[in-house]
Amino acid sequence: MQLTNRSKQVADTKMTWMERIYLPGIIKGMIITFSHIFKKKPTIQYPEVQRPIAPVYRGQHVLKRDDAGAERCTACGLCAVACPAEAITMVAEERKQGEEKLYREEKFAATYEINMLRCIFCGLCEEACPKEAIFLTDRIVPTTYLREDYIYGKDRLVEKMDHRVDVSKRQTNNLADFKNNSSKAHNKTI
Numbered sequence: 001m002q003l004t005n006r007s008k009q010v011a012d013t014k015m016t017w018m019e020r021i022y023l024p025g026i027i028k029g030m031i032i033t034f035s036h037i038f039k040k041k042p043t044i045q046y047p048e049v050q051r052p053i054a055p056v057y058r059g060q061h062v063l064k065r066d067d068a069g070a071e072r073c074t075a076c077g078l079c080a081v082a083c084p085a086e087a088i089t090m091v092a093e094e095r096k097q098g099e100e101k102l103y104r105e106e107k108f109a110a111t112y113e114i115n116m117l118r119c120i121f122c123g124l125c126e127e128a129c130p131k132e133a134i135f136l137t138d139r140i141v142p143t144t145y146l147r148e149d150y151i152y153g154k155d156r157l158v159e160k161m162d163h164r165v166d167v168s169k170r171q172t173n174n175l176a177d178f179k180n181n182s183s184k185a186h187n188k189t190i
């Protein structure tokens, strides 16, 4: 019984003598192979040679310090809430007396971790941050064999003062204007 009319008659014609000796097919294949010898090689010798990446590429995160060297992050948790991959976790603590130079605000992240295996580098944490603290850079997260090596803590996220990262190219004009606006509360120190 025929249920649909989509069935096709499969061709069952006999191969010709030329097809049976396979020679034309082999010659055709060799021509294609040799033609590639003279073409520009698409292989990049990574990591010695690296492809240019787009100015808006989103790579490894940094937690930025302010100009005086204090950590900007106030552990508000907005980045974690905005993260669609649930890649960010943190533990907040209250700043003690004498720690004003270390932490910009009264509350800070004692622990801050990003799971780079979960992260999809969408940049929503950067957009959500009201303190201009977290940014994605043009750095590629290096591969490793151990899962725990992909959990980036503050030791790898907090930007060292002698290694500032220029993230201006990473931002859209609107975001850069908003974040650089000194009249906005997010740029004021408490």
Ligand code: SF4
Pocket: 079, 082, 083, 084, 085, 086, 087, 088, 114, 118, 119, 120, 121, 122, 123, 124, 125, 126
């Ligand atoms: S870039 Fe996206 S996925 Fe990665 S931590 Fe930020 S919000 Fe989460």
Ligand code: SF4
Pocket: 072, 073, 074, 075, 076, 077, 078, 079, 080, 090, 128, 129, 130, 131, 132, 133, 134
């Ligand atoms: S990085 Fe920004 S959004 Fe995330 S906890 Fe710190 S201050 Fe809040």
